Amino acid sequence: MASDEGTTTRIDSWLWSVRLIKTRSAATTACRAGHVRVNGDRVKAAHAVRGGDEVRLRHGGRERIVVVAKVIRKRVGASVAAECFVDNSPPPPPREETPVAAHRDRGAGRPTKRDRREIEQLMLRGR
Structure with missing residues (x-):
């Protein structure tokens, strides 16, 4: 499962293998949407990734x-996958800073005029 210096693999396969994305098709979709960059450039799903790439x-x-850090082709366990890359990501925002979303109970029916006004107030606070 360890790789040599010169080996390469597809970026969508590598993202799935190291468990950054849950499925390979989701990794391919992320590449198509432009959410994946390698060394600063948007890439397609078939782009070759090698050791040292950001x-x-x-x-x-x-x-x-x-x-x-390592190029792997097959999906591996979480502990092995964590050794295959160096995470330089900023920490995720604390839960308090995430905006509050409007929530209605299932089966509550159509919102009343009062409910709609409360939802709009919540939406204005989130901006």
């Missing part, structure tokens, strides 16, 4: 910045 990934509401 990968920037916007996923799950935050940006992950990782440096490729």
Whole structure:
């Protein structure tokens, strides 16, 4: 599972292998949408990644910045996957800073005029 210095693999496969993205198809979709950059350039899913490359990934509401330490092709356990990259990402924002989303109970029916006004007030506070 360890790699040599000269080996390469596809970026979508590597993102899935080191468990940065849950599925390979989601990694391919992220590449198509322009959420993946290697050494500062937007890349397609088939772009070759090698050791030492800097990968920037916007996923799950935050940006992950990782440096490729090992190139692997197959999905491995979480402890082995953590050794395959160096995480230089900024820490995620604390939960208190995330905006509050409007929530309605399931089956509560259509919002009343009063409910709608309360939802609008919440939306204005989140801006």
